Amino acid sequence: MASWLSIPKNSPFSLANIPFGIISASSSKVPAIAIGDYALDLNAFASSGGFSQLPSIQQHLSVFNQPTLNAFAELGRPVHRQVREYLQNVFRADTQYPQVLKDNAALQKSALIPRSQVTNHVPMQIGDYTDFYAGLNHAYNIGVLFRGKDNALQPNYKHLPVAYHGRASSVVPSGTPLHRPSGQILANPTADPKIPTFSPCKKLDIELELAAFISKPNELGKPVSIDEAEDHIFGLVLMNDWSARDIQAWEYVPLGPFNAKNFGTTITPWVVLIDALEPFRAQGIEPGNRDGLLPYLREKRAETAYEIPLEVEVTNKGGQPTIISNSNARNLLYSFPQMVAHHTITGCNLRSGDLLGSGTISGTEPKTQGSFLEQTNGKTAIKLADGSERMFLEDGDTVVLRGLAGTEGNYVGFGDCTGTILPPVSF
Template sequence: MTLTDATHDPALTSWVDSANAADCDFPIQNLPLGAFRRAKTDEPVRIGVAIGDQVLDLKLAAAQCPWGEGVPELLAPLAAGDLNAFMALGPAARRRLRAALSAALAAGSDQAPFLELCLVPQADAEMQLPCRIGDYTDFYTGIHHATAVGKLFRPDNPLLPNYKWVPIGYHGRASSIGASGQVFRRPHGQIKRPDRDAPDFGPCQRLDYELELGALVGTGNALGEPVPIERAEEHLFGVVLLNDWSARDIQAWEYQPLGPFLSKNFATTISPWVVTMEALAPFRRPFSHPPGDPPPLPYLDSAFNRDAGAIDIVLEVWLQSAQMRAQGLAPQRLMQSNFRDAYWTLAQMVAHHTVNGCNLQPGDLLGTGTQSGPGPDQGGSLLELTQGGRRPITLASGETRTFLADGDTVILRAHCAAPGARRIGFGACAGTVAA
């Protein structure tokens, strides 16, 4: 199966000059979708396409630009600001619109004079959540994170027996998901200190981030009808960055026996631009479990998943404290990892989520779990990087961190790069602990 087409041609350039910069997150080969309105206006939200440092307003583009047969019908829900309705149309519609947008934004396009009037600088766009998120499930696919955290509590047996057999997940809270730029208050809850017989109630003292990806469901499935893994990726629309903020001290007291609750549901931040599954095609890689590990059960295994289930996505965490901002210091990179190291693929997440008949819907969000790398400096959370708070990190300002302080901003970034392909990025996923 050929995954790439003319829209992925690395030689393709755009009449939007900023899209042709080598380090641009949003070249013409990407074309992610997001919801926005112009800053300081009360205009209705509409869907746009990121191209260079601009946003192509699809409401204006639908009204002011001539399009080929069938394309206006695809643009209609996007012009109305309803990404969910477009997601529900499925991958064939998505590929058709991608081809039309690629041709329209390519250098020499006859549509350029119309579309240049439909551009909005990204600096002037107020980004929203890209779609209505009805449900949120967070998985635990990062084996290096699971192992590192397990060692902190179970040095002799870090991975529980089910980890290599079943994609573990828990149900999250959709109502507290916010777009990049989210500011949230430090959560409160019960905290049980080792030297006390009873818990105290108060503010979290061990606030953490978690570096994740989030997969957004496109077409859903009917209740009672599992999605076979051979068709799982047809039900995925695209991917965002996801920060699963975590109150570690609250979590330690509440997570047994049922799992995270108040320690996770106070805030989750996602990046505003949805990088479609098509844009990720040049960065697909073979997938397998390490030698000696049990093979996936048949419902979690397919030829395509073995051939191209992994995705080569470089992931990074950056931190800027309030003092660093005051001193004019740039955010500091804390770590880098890669999603290709995940123990379970996106397709396996969908297949497992639905194997019992659970019905997914357009816009549902599936978190991957924390994506750490194998090295001690590749932890996707402060819990790992500081060894549970025992090894503080020193910032450029001279401050130290074991967990997050008020005023800290955490920024997730990601990009894909490979020989013979154009580099693409995800933009920023930033969140700030209210001071």
Template sequence: MSPESTHPAPTWVEGAAGSLWDVDNLPYGVFGPRDSDEPARVGVRVGDLVLDLAPVAAAEMLEVAHVFEAPSLNPLLSLGRGSWSAVRQWAVSLLTDEAARGLVEPHLLPVAEVELQLPFQVADYVDFYCSLEHASNVGRIFRPDDEPLKPNWRHLPVGYHGRAGTVVVSGTGVRRPCGQRLTPGADGPPQPSYGPSTRLDIETELGFVVGAPTAIGERVGTAGFADHVFGVLPLNDWSARDIQAWEYVPLGPFLGKSFATSVAGWVTPLEALDAARVDLPGQQPEPLDYLRVGPGAGYDIDFEVLLDGETVARPPYASMYWSPAQMLAHLTVNGASLRAGDLFASGTVSGAERGQRGSLLELSWGGTEPFTAGGRERTFLEDGDTVTLRATAPGARGGRIALGEVTGTILPATG
């Protein structure tokens, strides 16, 4: 395996050079050919093709060849940072060395002819709340007579435990959830009632996929982030705002969040984002020692939110207050263990401008200020709506790389 340079050699794969899926990207996914009973296995995307890694690794008799035959990235995740880097260097070499072309080219499949699976088995799922702009907006909407931020917000990355079993891959339909929500009372204040959510929303987020595990009682400092996090993917934490508003005091989100979380089918390796590293916007007051980070702790990733094919927002991840290294450090500071396949997410990404808000709650200011999409005024999601999140970041070759997109369509409630 030859080392990958800062600027990889040009790829021989037709149409990939200079694209959003050049060799400075190479995200991993789990795929199977469409309309086929072939077992799912691990591949990397280059251009508009997927490289089936299992037969190539077997032909080269790689010691880790078996991990590419699995219907999940979890065996690869468990290998740790040294193996992740070596596998990436090997894949780059295969796709840039003309001498490897005869071996590799028969195992390149068009993206349009494969079906992506959930890329990893989700062990645990934690969602954070790390955008200052989003947290401030939500505070003003939900608690208009109170301070937007609670006293703890600038001292620690606030989060909650989600439901791993309802994390689904992009393209999976999202059923409108039912639950308790307040409705106007006939002769008095609002009363709780049961029924489908009428304020269904999205949350534009970046998810982080954990590989290397830890033992119970072990902590991961901010400097250990890259040793434990394999890669990233866009994530949509669907939210039923009416159910959430009634249930979240005093213990936080529950049924308003746990019905579905959608993730992209491609996991971008952390190393592919080296050129996207940026400083955090600034933290005041200075965090406690275990949360301190140096320069380059943030990421310059630009999101795009599409509602039924129309762009309605462009949230900038570079504006996030808390870094992913701080999220992981706080997640484990009490000794909570990590497992391969753990997923933690940033919380909604929102910027300072209205067009940078990463949720419909913010775009419509709680439903009181509709935004325009499809030539009409909109607030929350309607049955049949399709939401797509896209993201790009600077790449090592001087252009941009794409993260896998995540899409979901709202299905009517049942029961």
């Protein structure tokens, strides 16, 4: 698809994408889409008649005058699809509606804003954030470190998508710097008795994840069936689930990670609609309809993963960037619809804006892991382009996650998921 707008060939936001987000430029927070180097302010667009050629959205235009995408998401997938396809039409070189934007200099001036001039925000009001553990290779790698090869995967792992509730308040948009957390760590893990010390985290790590935003809610007591689950998913973002490994090692028994994860979780601000990812469906590590899965988790089709190449880049204080890992979204054992079906099987209610993380997405080869812990095991340092070495993150390090499906000129990507580590706060 060619556009009358100049879109760089390497842009993650080609005409094939049309991701939705929340921006602020001169004024308040408004919904927008990203296209090439621009954001289209949907509040300005809608209030100037930009949707005049899409009759079905007329009764819902107030969703574009909101500080979050929750109201738009709640309209449901058929509406998201119509709006995305309409906006693709508006931007196409051979648009059916040239009068809407292509030949409308005034609306271009008021609604089409260079992305370098906008601030991005967390796109939805997140009710609850759940983090799954669906990256099979990550679960295996971590299991080997803690329990050895023979017991690496717990007996439940291939029967259900393991998950824990995460912290919604500290989900931040890409670009937000985070202080290195402090807390209790065991300086000497083999001492008896075990006496913790108070310290800044010394094993600060990342986790490369995808995450889904929920669109359509379900009522308490009404599970979502696997066949309907995808229609409850609005779209995906990239996510860095920052992890303090030494705090985690001391605190996590018996109820799981808490302070090790609650100080910040970074997401890309543009939600890539589930329909935009449809062309990249692929079979994952195992098919979504594999034998052995209980019926409530069994998908109708085998291809329930996505072919999305992923990368992790680390840079210290403006130095030379180093790609430390290349992975792929195919490394997930469970699909997002399977996560929705499992999450709700007890009757748990999901709300519009709830966030479901995939778990860390690692490959099986060297330099394909989605965390430092897996790559270094605290023993084998990662070498950066500036000659320095890393077991874990240092203050001043900037981490960028990227994910880009498709081919040049037609990329469907997430943009950069960026975070920089600031020194610990003083006590």
